[in-house]
Amino acid sequence: xxxxxxxxxxxxxxxxxxxxxxxxxxxxxVDENGQPLDESVGRCDHESGCGYHYPPKEYFRDHLEKDVNxxxxxxxxxxxxxxxxxxxIDAIPMEYVTRSRSDDSHLIHFLFSLQKDNEAIxxxxxxxxxxxxxxxxxxxxxxxxxxNHVRGGKIIAYNKEDGHRIKxxxxxxxxxxxxxxxxxxxxxxxxxxLFGEHLLSSLANRDKVVAxxxxxxxxLICSVQYPDCVWLATGGKSQLAVQKMKVxxxxxxxFFPDVDGYREWTExxxxxxxxxxxxxxxxxxxxxxxxxxxxxxxxxxxxLRDWQSLRQYREDTPLARAQRMIREMTERxxxxxxxxxxxxxxxxxxxx
Numbered sequence: 001x002x003x004x005x006x007x008x009x010x011x012x013x014x015x016x017x018x019x020x021x022x023x024x025x026x027x028x029x030v031d032e033n034g035q036p037l038d039e040s041v042g043r044c045d046h047e048s049g050c051g052y053h054y055p056p057k058e059y060f061r062d063h064l065e066k067d068v069n070x071x072x073x074x075x076x077x078x079x080x081x082x083x084x085x086x087x088x089i090d091a092i093p094m095e096y097v098t099r100s101r102s103d104d105s106h107l108i109h110f111l112f113s114l115q116k117d118n119e120a121i122x123x124x125x126x127x128x129x130x131x132x133x134x135x136x137x138x139x140x141x142x143x144x145x146x147x148n149h150v151r152g153g154k155i156i157a158y159n160k161e162d163g164h165r166i167k168x169x170x171x172x173x174x175x176x177x178x179x180x181x182x183x184x185x186x187x188x189x190x191x192x193x194l195f196g197e198h199l200l201s202s203l204a205n206r207d208k209v210v211a212x213x214x215x216x217x218x219x220l221i222c223s224v225q226y227p228d229c230v231w232l233a234t235g236g237k238s239q240l241a242v243q244k245m246k247v248x249x250x251x252x253x254x255f256f257p258d259v260d261g262y263r264e265w266t267e268x269x270x271x272x273x274x275x276x277x278x279x280x281x282x283x284x285x286x287x288x289x290x291x292x293x294x295x296x297x298x299x300x301x302x303x304l305r306d307w308q309s310l311r312q313y314r315e316d317t318p319l320a321r322a323q324r325m326i327r328e329m330t331e332r333x334x335x336x337x338x339x340x341x342x343x344x345x346x347x348x349x350x351x352x
Contacts, residue, residue: 003029003037003056005186017044019052029056047173049238053189089191092150092174097142100132100153105139106160107217111224114307118224125223129196140174141216143235144198146247151193154216154235163304165217195219195233197247205230210253214239214261218300222256225303229254237261240268249274258298259284322347 006013006028017026018040025045028036036042041059044052103112103126115122132140132153139158143151153174157166178184195216199205211229213219219233234240237258253275257265262285269278281299288297295301326347330337339345 003031003041005043006030006034006036014045015039015042017046017050017052020044020046020050022046022050026052047176047190049236051190051192055187055189057187089149089151090175090188092153092178094148094150096153096174097130097132097144097150100134100140100142101127101130102133103131104137105131105133105158106137107139107156107158107163108133109160110158110163111221114304115224121227122224125220125227128199128223129220131220138172139217141195141233143193143195145193146197146201148198148201152190154195156216158217163217192235192239192244194244194247195235196231199230199232200247200251210248210251211256212248212253213256213300214258214298215300218256218298221300221303237264240265242271245272246274248272250276252277253279255280256283256299257281258296259288259293260296 008014008027011024013027014024015026015028016023022044026042027045028039028042030036037056038059041054041056043054044050103109103123108126108131111122112119130142130144132142134140134155136157137160138155141154141156143154145151155172155174155177157169158164159166173190175184175188175190179186179188194212196219200210208228208230211222211226211231213222213231213233214235214237216233216235219231222229223231234244237260253272255265255269255278257280262280262282266280269280272278284292284297284299284302287302292301326340330340
């Protein structure tokens with residue numbers, strides 16, 4: 001009998017996830033009559049925050065084991081099998097990474113505008129992380145593990161004027177788009193790794209200190225500013241799962257939480273005894289203002305402030321000041337721009 005994910009009809013067609021226990025977010029696998037195979041068989045909508053997916057093929061395999069051994073599997077064991085797919089981790093073909101590689105996204109344009117003197121360094125960093133772009137100017141952050149398997153591609157939209165994330169657009173994933181296009185079947189499961197994890201396998205990075213931050217954007221910016229470390233990103237404050245961090249075994253690691261995550265990360269890293277040494281940076285804890293805390297800044301925000309100050313300093317010439325003044329005047333009085341265009345006027349600066 002064939003089973004497929006239950007189609008959305010209304011909120012009653014979504015159920016409580018057996019792992020994260022959130023309501024109205026779990027989709028059953030149902031038969032042709034709409035009957036669920038089992039309340040544990042389905043997929044949670046919270047792919048990055050929960051990740052629970054227990055497809056029918058694993059359910060039948062588990063219950064075949066039960067029949068052979070004559071023992072009943074506990075719900076906890078069934079859930080564990082649905083989460084830990086150690087035997088087979090779904091991956092995206094590397095050709096998608098290669099084809100998407102581009103600097104033509106709003107975030108990358110913004111970073112280049114601040115790093116005109118370091119374009120070669122920024123370009124190298126973008127190549128190292130295989131940063132991609134969509135046709136709409138969104139940035140693709142590929143999650144590639146230490147064995148060079150492409151676990152997923154996280155798609156985020158940023159404002160081209162200031163490089164801030166456009167939060168009302170949310171986050172999308174490459175595998176979700178490929179499922180909609182029919183390239184991947186519905187059983188394809190996202191198993192995340194650290195952003196930048198593939199860099200740990202490079203001989204050049206073997207003895208480097210590993211620095212872990214929350215966001216992928218922060219890892220890029222810090223890698224430009226402080227290239228002596230290998231910068232990795234968890235993808236979120238709550239993404240410090242022990243299994244994901246095992247790749248840091250025998251490494252010296254410094255964690256840089258966002259300003260609102262210091263206490264939580266300090267507690268979490270106590271479980272990472274497999275690291276050679278661990279430190280949680282308190283640079284934001286010690287230096288953030290009340291305004292910074294309200295904005296929930298991270299270490300990249302401090303770096304960007306310096307980059308923007310340097311750009312302003314470079315551009316603060318008499319001619320630049322005159323051009324800014326004219327721009328402000330024409331914004332207040334558009335007729336002035338018509339006069340300038342008609343007469344072909346240009347600003348003249350007396351350097352003396």
